[in-house]
Amino acid sequence: MVEEKHEKYYVPDQSIWPIIGAVALFLIAVGAGNFVIETTRDKSGYGFYTLMAGFALLLIMLTGWFKNQIDESMSGLYSAQLGRSYRQGMVWFIFSEVMFFAAFFGALFYARTISIPWLGGASNNASTNEVLWNGFEATWPLLITPADAITTGEASTKAMPWTGLPLINTAILLASSVTLHYAHVGLEKVKRTQLMVLLGATIVLGCIFVFLQVQEYVHAYVDLGLKLDSGVYGNTFFLLTGFHGMHVTLGTIILMVLFGRCWKGHFTPKDHFAFQAGSWYWHFVDVVWVMLFFFVYIL
Incomplete structure (x- = not known):
């Protein structure tokens, strides 16, 4: 009897990047909303800084997540099904x-x-x-x-x-x-x-x-x-x-x-x-x- 071979399917470990991405998007949404309100009402606040913090965190998330994906791909962990x-x-x-x-x-x-x-x-x-x-x-x-x-x-x-x-x-x-x-x-x-x-x-x-x-x-x-x-x-x-x-x-x-x-x-x-x-x-x-x-x- 010929043993059936199953194609491997790589499942990565738990990652922190989705959580960081969610926090980044939250900061962007809150910062953008407050920045618009502050701009239209000629008020000063933390909207702009919150928005910039969100973008910075998003860039960090993209850098880390892209690096992990590239490392996995170049290590030969991916299969045709993946x-x-x-x-x-x-x-x-x-x-x-x-x-x-x-x-x-x-x-x-x-x-x-x-x-x-x-x-x-x-x-x-x-x-x-x-x-x-x-x-x-x-x-x-x-x-x-x-x-x-x-x-x-x-x-x-x-x-x-x-x-x-x-x-x-x-x-x-x-x-x-x-x-x-x-x-x-x-x-x-x-x-x-x-x-x-x-x-x-x-x-x-x-x-x-x-x-x-x-x-x-x-x-x-x-x-x-x-x-x-x-x-x-x-x-x-x-x-x-x-x-x-x-x-x-x-x-x-x-x-x-x-x-x-x-x-x-x-x-x-x-x-x-x-x-x-x-x-x-x-x-x-x-x-x-x-x-x-x-x-x-x-x-």
Whole structure:
């Protein structure tokens, strides 16, 4: 009787990194909330420092967790079944990110196509318009906030145009998808120079995108008066673009880690799922930006 051989499935020891990551995300959430409140009310507090502490702790967590994963992979502890588990996990992770952004796009859709027309008297709601906001005009972007209506009746903010920095950033992200794709092709065809140059170019483009988005926010606050408390338009604008910017930042960090691993020769044409997963994530972020550019900036 032939003894049946079972494929090994590596189960790591208990790790402290998930707990540290949870604490980091908690600090980021609390710090961001308090920082926004302090900024809008011109008050000083610990929101900014809490936010920075959360980001620092998150960076520590990512460094430690990535190191453990890389050490396990290079030690030959992973099996084919574990590789399939990683693929399934990455697919579900990206699906959760799709749902995350779908919630914000859904809020934008609800505000633009249901709430604002309803407040403007659509669907035989003329009495609602007179009671809740007399004289309200259902237009988008909604630049006049309730505070503006009570005081001056004029808009205190301006809309962010789709030309300029947003258009440049769109071109940058689309170009980064192309460079990353051909970097992946270079890895599969053992063309090391193509891999390293194009992956490095993708990282540079990601950094430029984040830098230009910061410049866009400065322009919004200083020149346009567009802030997080600028009504539903300001809310949806900064939440969608801000969370996307965070995803680009995380994606750029992942690509930096992959660059270091490629430099050390960790990947082969047949065994490079870490690179593939990072590529999936980056292309997903690019697709989200295209949708965001269309629905937030243009329409």
